[in-house]
Amino acid sequence: MRQGEEHNSCREDKISSLLNEILILIIDKLDARTATATTILSKQWQDLYTHSHTGFDLTVDDILPPRYHRLKQVVVEAKARYEAEKNALKLDGSYASRDWLYSFKDWRWKVCLLTPILQRYERWAMRRYVKRVNAFLLAPDNVQQRSIQKLRLQACGRSDFTDQWITEAIGRWGVEELELVIDNSSWRYDFRLLDGCKNVRLKRLVLSNCYHRFAPNPLTFQSLTSLTLCKESLRMLHVLDILENCAQLVDLRLKDSGCRQPAFNIVIPKSQLKSLQLDNYNTVSVHLASVPYLETFACRGQPTIIRYGDVPRLRHVSLNFLQTGDNGKDDSSRSNRTYQLSKFFRGAPPSLEYLVLQLRGRQVSSFS
Known part of the structure; x- marks a missing residue:
């Protein structure tokens, strides 16, 4: 094969000649950002994405830079050393150890130094995250209805749009499996806001640091078959209130109470x-x-x-x-x-x- 022919062969689009069923399997293996980018390749790829991709993972961690995670790990490791020293001294009934005092001061110093830096990163990332989720979930009514079977939202801190995200995801887009994770804060949502929605298909719900307002018989809970509550979502009165309303619930998981x-x-x-x-x-x-x-x-x-x-x-x-x-x-x-x-x-x-x-x-x- 000549060099020119070899070069043209390398540039030839062979993947688009595959069966649509195979291309759909490929797209489903991609993350949300990469899968969305395939829509600009051609009309064929745009249609494939529209009909195939039904699961989305929108996390603020994708926006936070690597330096944020490195600094956060420094704080976590310093606290772990302090806790290890403290627990070891429980055997002696004494907290006067020089190693313990050093590890405590080291942890507190790193927390005081790095916390403002971490918070600035989080605020920066959340501003961009809110714009991204708003563009995805709060699209105008004339936008083509997409099928969203699974959706995961992970934010660091509160947002004034959280209520709208939940209502639109469940009530408008018909999400069947929703996971909502709120780090470094908590959020309260009134599930009665969904009672008037006709497109509710929610079957599986995961809440972390998000709990519901006390509400008599919200219709959304009555159709749930799987429920997972984590951290601040685990307040006992809320758990019992949900159980009384989840008539079809088959699977219940309670994790990591603080x-x-x-x-x-x-x-x-x-x-x-x-x-x-x-x-x-x-x-x-x-x-x-x-x-x-x-x-x-x-x-x-x-x-x-x-x-x-x-x-x-x-x-x-x-x-x-x-x-x-x-x-x-x-x-x-x-x-x-x-x-x-x-x-x-x-x-x-x-x-x-x-x-x-x-x-x-x-x-x-x-x-x-």
């Missing part, structure tokens, strides 16, 4: 809930009082007293109790508290087909 929660008493005799997962859900005890359709229960984190009531279909239980601190991470303090295994099987445990026990640390003693 503070100690009161006893979790679950009384939902009319619920269809089949799977309940508690991951670092910091609570005194869990009472499965009345969950008639529950089949799978998993609990991970700090040792928690568990009482079983009316759970006739429960067959799979997984208990993963680690020696943890209040943040849910491994605790090196080696607390002298112990928990009898019988505390994890209070009440009337059903006949199980599958039981997993993972107990680490010195906090667990034998049956009694």
